[in-house]
Amino acid sequence: MLWNIAFRTLFHDRGKLLAGLVGVIFSVVLVNIQGGLFFGLIRKASLLVDESNADIWVGHRGMHNVDFPHDIPERWIHRIRSIEGVQEAQPMRIAFSEISLPNGGHEGTMIVGLKPGTDLGRAYEIQQGPQEALDHVDGVVVDVCDDAKLMDPKIGSVREIGASRAVVSGKCYGVLSFLVTPYVFTTYDRSVEFSGGDPTMTSYFLVRTEPGVDAQIVCDEISRRLDDVSAMTSEEFADMSINYWLTRTGLGLSFGAATALGLLVGLVMVAQTLYAMVLDRISEFATLKALGSKEAEILLLLGAQSSLVAIVGIVIGIALSVLIRFLFSTPRAEIMFSQGLYAGSAVIVFVICLAASGLPYLRVRKVDPHSILQG
Amino acid sequence: MTNLNFVPDAPNGLGHTASSSYLPLSDNPLAARSTSPGITDKQERVLTATNVRKGYSIGGEKRWVLDGVDFHVDAGECVFLSGPSGSGKSTLLSIIGCLLESDEGEIHLAGQRADQLNVAERTKLRRNNIGFVFQRFQLIRGLSAKDNVAVPLSLQGHSLQEARLMATEILARVGLEMHRDQLPTQMSPGQCQRVALARAVVSSPRLLLADEPTAALDRQSGYEVMVLLRELLQATNSATVVVTHDPRISEFADRICEIENGRLR
Incomplete structure (x- = not known):
């Protein structure tokens, strides 16, 4: 019956219900969009690692971010290949350089050099041009989403990178750097030309383990054999790259603060709405008390109303978030949802709505059933 | 299903059709009965209030709203409490209705x-033993007539389905069967007060307390409500206390207690 009273009185006052729902929907959309943007952005910090097809990343001791490597001798790869459980190991070179623009200017780029004949490190899928675009002499692969920065390079466009000739032989989609510098994929040897530096040095070794082999054991063995490297699973290195930006830029704090603000606004709106509804029906609560409703039942009633507002608002809010993502998400400003984000936002908003019912309850608690006999 | 012991053939029982409740005052059998001096059979005492005092401090000075009131009401008896404004009627009603604590005195209700x-404990006692009729009906706006009447039953632990069945039955008895799914805003004041009456008696309370039940109604509606009240009380055998200013309904009382300056005269 309490549910019946809660439901019917709530839906009886549709104007206030709508105001409450707007608050919840606002909170859910804000949490999801903020969260989605955050995850979409932070994913770029580990994109090269996530899409590398490698089980293990090996870099200089103390490596902390995939975009900021420190050189290590390439010859060490032989010691890694000799370790039991290693199916394949390839060097990967990441270095900053500059690409010429048609207007005579230059744009900073991050050159990613990959060994041919392997998919280790190949984080991209060709969208324009031949699949084996890097087989082209002087070929490079750039991202469609960086067209504006690179002044709309076409397949076959000739540019200069680090004083060497480069031909845009393929274009991929959505492989963007966390930094402002576009990724330029090329072969390992060409990357040495494009970025200069010591050809005997490399940035990382990417390792694929044999099926069924524990990658952590292989990491431990690599670390044991090579004192000056760090070896970690791709998941660990991805987390480390993400944490680097989170902890050193305050990114998590700013996104978190915006999200918390949204939750706070939602909380205030829901609490205010429930409070206004209670004030409007204060004599009804007094009546319920006079008829013998216990305090716990009144609290349950208010909690039920909050829950109803929360559930309806969460469902609409998530649907709206999906629509917004569909309409506005791009690789540059990606809104990345996950089951965890949906569940997290739903739980947080639901708990907040329940907490919001505390404010009207404090008012109802003071209601004296005797008051309805006082006219 | 319901606890009400309806007697369809009884002359004053709830077996009357709705139209029988609208008889002119002189033709209604209840009118004749209501002029009787009171119940004569030995009845169970439902409520006893002894030496009840209640006061408020105003400017550091204690002012007694009730000052040593002795009061009782028996099962089946309808007692009117009347008196001028501020005489303490509503305060006494609140105290015997367990809505307000007295400062002094004893209240015995339904053996407790x-x-x-x-x-x-007072809430539980109220829920299980007392029905209320309020001056402004105090129906819950978002609930239909049926669901409003079902509230006390639900609070007592009946399932919603069971409570609705019983509510529908008693709404039919008060002539509102066709209005059972209407909201209070869709009904006239007289109909609302009949719903409130149905809500008050649906659980067959030992004690029924009515605060100015006709004050918000016109003469005809007020009269009909009082006829209905007496009919329902006969079925439930509830002890009833009615606070009223309305001299037109005094004929429905078995006993009238005048209260003035916090004392019964």
Whole structure:
């Protein structure tokens, strides 16, 4: 019956219900969009690692971010290949350089050099041009989403990178750097030309383990054999790259603060709405008390109303978030949802709505059933 | 299903059709009965209030709203409390209705010492033994007539389905069968007060308390409500206390207690 009273009185006052729902929907959309943007952005910090097809990343001791490597001798790869459980190991070179623009200017780029004949490190899928675009002499692969920065390079466009000739032989989609510098994929040897530096040095070794082999054991063995490297699973290195930006830029704090603000606004709106509804029906609560409703039942009633507002608002809010993502998400400003984000936002908003019912309850608690006999 | 012991063939029982309740005053059998001096059979005492005092401090000075009131009401008896504004009628009603604590005195209700109970125990006592009729009906706006009447039953632990069945039955008895799914805003004041009456008696309370039940109604509606009240009380055998200013309905009382300056005359 309490549910019946809660439901019917709530839906009886549709104007206030709508105001409450707007608050919840606002909170859910804000949490999801903020969260989605955050995850979409932070994913770029580990994109090269996530899409590398490698089980293990090996870099200089103390490596902390995939975009900021420190050189290590390439010859060490032989010691890694000799370790039991290693199916394949390839060097990967990441270095900053500059690409010429048609207007005579230059744009900073991050050159990613990959060994041919392997998919280790190949984080991209060709969208324009031949699949084996890097087989082209002087070929490079750039991202469609960086067209504006690179002044709309076409397949076959000739540019200069680090004083060497480069031909845009393929274009991929959505492989963007966390930094402002576009990724330029090329072969390992060409990357040495494009970025200069010591050809005997490399940035990382990417390792694929044999099926069924524990990658952590292989990491431990690599670390044991090579004192000056760090070896970690791709998941660990991805987390480390993400944490680097989170902890050193305050990114998590700013996104978190915006999200918390949204939750706070939602909380205030829901609490205010429930409070206004209670004030409007204060004599009804007094009546319920006079008829013998216990305090716990009144609290349950208010909690039920909050829950109803929360559930309806969460469902609409998530649907709206999906629509917004569909309409506005791009690789540059990606809104990345996950089951965890949906569940997290739903739980947080639901708990907040329940907490919001505390404010009207404090008012109802003071209601004296005797008051309805006082006219 | 319901606890009400309806007697369809009884002359004053709830077996009357709705139209029989609208008889002119002189033709209605209840009118003749209501002029009787009171119940004569030995009845169970439902409520006893002894030496009840209640006061408020105003400017550091204690002012007694009730000052040593002795009061009782028996099962089936309808007692009117009348008196001028501020005489303490509503305060006494609140105290015997376990809505308000007295400062002094004893309240015995349905075999329990009510004045010594804590808030939760008083709530339970009220829920299980007392029905209320309020001046402004106090129906819950979002609920249909049927669901409003079902509220006390639900609070007593009946399932919603069971409570609705019983509510529908008693709404039919008060002539509102066709209005059972209407909201209070869709009904006239007289109909609302009949719904409130149905809500008050649906659980067959030992004690029924009515606060100015006709004050918000016109003469005809007020009269009909009082006829209905007496009919329902006959079925439930509830002890009833009616606070009223309305001299037009005094004929429905078995006994009238005048209260003035916090004392019964």
